[in-house]
Amino acid sequence: MESFQTLKKSLKGKLIFGEPLSRHTTFCIGGPAKIWAEPSSEDDLRKLITFAKRLGLKFVVLGAGSNILASDKGFEGLILMMSSPQFSNLEIKKNQLKAGAGAKLARCVYSACKHSLSGMEGLFGIPGTVGGAIIMNSGYKTSIGKIVKRLRVMDRNGKILTLKSKDLKFVYRKSNVCRYIILEAEFALKLGNEKDLRKECVRLRQLRKDTQPWDKPSAGCVFRNPKGRCESASSLIEKCGLKGRVFGGAKISNVHSNFIINNKSASSKDVASLMKLVKNSVMKKFNIALKSEIIKIGS
Numbered sequence: 001m002e003s004f005q006t007l008k009k010s011l012k013g014k015l016i017f018g019e020p021l022s023r024h025t026t027f028c029i030g031g032p033a034k035i036w037a038e039p040s041s042e043d044d045l046r047k048l049i050t051f052a053k054r055l056g057l058k059f060v061v062l063g064a065g066s067n068i069l070a071s072d073k074g075f076e077g078l079i080l081m082m083s084s085p086q087f088s089n090l091e092i093k094k095n096q097l098k099a100g101a102g103a104k105l106a107r108c109v110y111s112a113c114k115h116s117l118s119g120m121e122g123l124f125g126i127p128g129t130v131g132g133a134i135i136m137n138s139g140y141k142t143s144i145g146k147i148v149k150r151l152r153v154m155d156r157n158g159k160i161l162t163l164k165s166k167d168l169k170f171v172y173r174k175s176n177v178c179r180y181i182i183l184e185a186e187f188a189l190k191l192g193n194e195k196d197l198r199k200e201c202v203r204l205r206q207l208r209k210d211t212q213p214w215d216k217p218s219a220g221c222v223f224r225n226p227k228g229r230c231e232s233a234s235s236l237i238e239k240c241g242l243k244g245r246v247f248g249g250a251k252i253s254n255v256h257s258n259f260i261i262n263n264k265s266a267s268s269k270d271v272a273s274l275m276k277l278v279k280n281s282v283m284k285k286f287n288i289a290l291k292s293e294i295i296k297i298g299s
């Protein structure tokens with residue numbers, strides 16, 4: 001593929017064929033990506049999306065892959081991994097933390113606490129990146145959208161834009177920025193006490209450890225909690241008697257019914273079969289259509 005070689009030569013970042021997605025998802029599931037790229041600058045990123053557009057290839061941006069179910073057949077397009085230092089920088093000025101999209105949430109929370117800045121504690125222990133967490137409006141007992149002040153993004157034509165609070169909308173596990181590639185985020189934090197902040201992080205992490213399975217690969221909660229209902233997806237699944245249900249190598253966790261774990265070399269088909277079983281059972285018993293929280297890549 002001549003154009004591929006030309007592109008490769010023009011990039012500073014990595015570009016490879018057939019990288020297994022199972023290496024980059026917390027589920028440890030997924031076949032090969034046709035093209036895998038780790039852009040090392042905004043210029044690289046622009047070249048890559050222009051290339052994909054020209055060839056009619058779909059592209060997907062990947063953070064830490066912690067909310068992803070990738071197909072066993074892989075992805076017939078371009079995967080963009082924002083892991084280079086250019087996209088993982090952290091900077092703190094007064095009560096603001098600026099972070100690259102690829103920066104890990106744990107690192108952001110750690111730095112905020114170290115500077116006695118409060119507002120990020122609920123993100124401690126979520127195994128994602130800034131970019132992925134903003135797209136998903138992630139959080140625990142809170143959500144990241146509440147502290148986002150400004151975003152630097154690239155649109156699908158390679159144009160860089162700055163989005164301010166008034167342009168942003170965050171609702172439960174959703175944001176209005178998924179049509180963009182997140183490059184960098186600025187968070188508005190409040191002054192706190194370092195010792196208290198660390199204590200709160202440890203408390204929340206323990207709470208999660210007590211209520212979520214951490215010993216097996218997963219992608220966190222599989223389904224969104226149903227809108228306008230006080231009952232959680234987890235409780236509905238449990239009431240259907242599905243806790244502990246196994247399909248192939250996948251299992252509905254005994255610790256948290258809204259987690260499917262990769263118990264033993266699960267395939268994405270195994271996970272999808274359990275998801276189908278859950279959806280059908282909850283629909284039959286409660287007439288509720290559960291919606292997926294995890295994002296599927298590939299077919």
Ligand SMILES: Cc1cc2nc3c(=O)[nH]c(=O)nc-3n(C[C@H](O)[C@H](O)[C@H](O)COP(=O)(O)OP(=O)(O)OC[C@H]3O[C@@H](n4cnc5c(N)ncnc54)[C@H](O)[C@@H]3O)c2cc1C
Nearest residue numbers: 063064065066067101128129131132133135138139182220
């Ligand atoms: C054990 C475990 C516990 C979890 N607990 C929680 C929890 O308590 N609360 C919670 O909210 N979530 C939780 N999650 C889910 C997951 O960690 C979060 O949704 C996380 O924020 C996703 O970030 P990521 O970087 O891994 O994104 P990914 O999973 O890689 O991607 C998620 C989505 O964001 C897009 N994306 C990623 N980066 C960018 C970017 N730079 N620009 C544009 N789009 C991008 C992807 O295309 C995809 O659509 C948990 C997951 C696990 C495995």
